[in-house]
Amino acid sequence: MIEIGRNNRLTALRMTSVGMFLGDDDENDILLPNKYVPDTLREGDEIEVFVYTDSEDRPIATTLRPAVTRDEFGALQCVATAPFGAFMDWGLEKDLLVPLQEQAEPLVVGRWYVIYCGYDTKSGRLIGSTKINSLIDDEAPEDLKEGDEVVAQIYERTDLGLNAIVNNGFRGLFYANELFKPLRNGDKVRAYVKRIRDDGRVDLSLQPMGYAKVEPNAQAILDKLNASNGFLPLTDKSDPQVIYRALAMSKKTFKQAVGALYRERKITIGDDGIRLS
Structure with a gap:
């Protein structure tokens, strides 16, 4: 077929x-x-x-490959609008149509949106939709566990943070006060299940839980130290953005990893930064 x-x-x-x-x-x-x-x-x-x-x-x-295929979500740019819908560039000669009735809000030329690519059985056409909340589940699947690694695509900003499509099927939330790097609509990131709430909804984190996140980040710090002549001008008083730019990790994770390295006597901690022992 x-x-x-x-x-x-x-x-x-x-x-x-x-x-x-x-x-x-x-x-x-x-x-x-x-x-x-x-x-x-x-x-x-x-x-x-x-x-x-x-x-x-x-x-x-x-033989061209579109940015999104049937029953999946992708970040596409709006290239034209008409009274009946908007056209999205998905890498093929014919743009993907998002009909007016499938738009959560009016689409604007030049902007990027997360689009679901669906199939209209009546017309035999592929159509797009930005009504993401109606296309994904509110609750996590039964086999999902806290700590699981998932793929999350940002699609909506809320008062609490950023909603994401998790594993192409259900909704997850990144809390704004726990994000240590900027994320935009359409960004697809590796994430971890921080908590499954009583109502079945999922809270997400960019960092793995517990010791699982300390070990790889501790190694990342060692690698950076080795590449920096054994010294990094970072301490527990450093600005979180400075730590993120240097190591791509949150300040909390940095402090946990540094603590683990210090207990293992692999580094020394000074007022001006950390050094290899």
């Missing part, structure tokens, strides 16, 4: 004046236009292509 909105591995069937026709095991075929046919492609070869619909709503194949 050839799936619209997804990458498909198909077989080259026959070359024509307009391009190579590709087919699947069910005897369905689709055109890969000449401009995308690799010089080395021969009949009988397999090739991976992305399938979507062209300007006349006909299924078409391309």
Whole structure:
């Protein structure tokens, strides 16, 4: 079956004046236009292509890779608007349409938004949506545990902090007062489950929990010391942003890691900074 909105591995069937026709095991075929046919492609070869619909709503194949595929979320820039919707650049010749009724707020040309790529079974078209909250779960899946590593994509700023799409399926929250680096809508980061609340909602952290975060950060500090002639001008009185710029970690994590290194007698602590022992 050839799936619209997804990458498909198909077989080259026959070359024509307009391009190579590709087919699947069910005897369905689709055109890969000449401009995308690799010089080395021969009949009988397999090739991976992305399938979507062209300007006349006909299924078409391309070797280009879009920024988002069907049933996933991605950060896209709005390039044009019309009375019926907005057009997003997703890396293909035909822009992705976000219909007016699928916009959480009016989209503005030039701005970036987190877009869900869905499939409209009635029209056979791929469409985008910015109504993220209606497309993801409020509660964590049953197998999620505190401390688990996840992938989080920022999509919304709130009074508490930043909402994120976690593992492409449910909502998580980064609290503003716990963020030690700037994050913008669309940013995708590795994160950790800090807490699963009684209502099933998830609080996130950029740092792993407990000792698991001390050990790798302690090693990062040692590596930085070794690369800096054994000295770093950082102390527990240093500005958090100075620590982050030097080590990409929060001040709290820095202090925990330095404490662990000091107890292991790998560093000494002075008024002007830390040194290798």
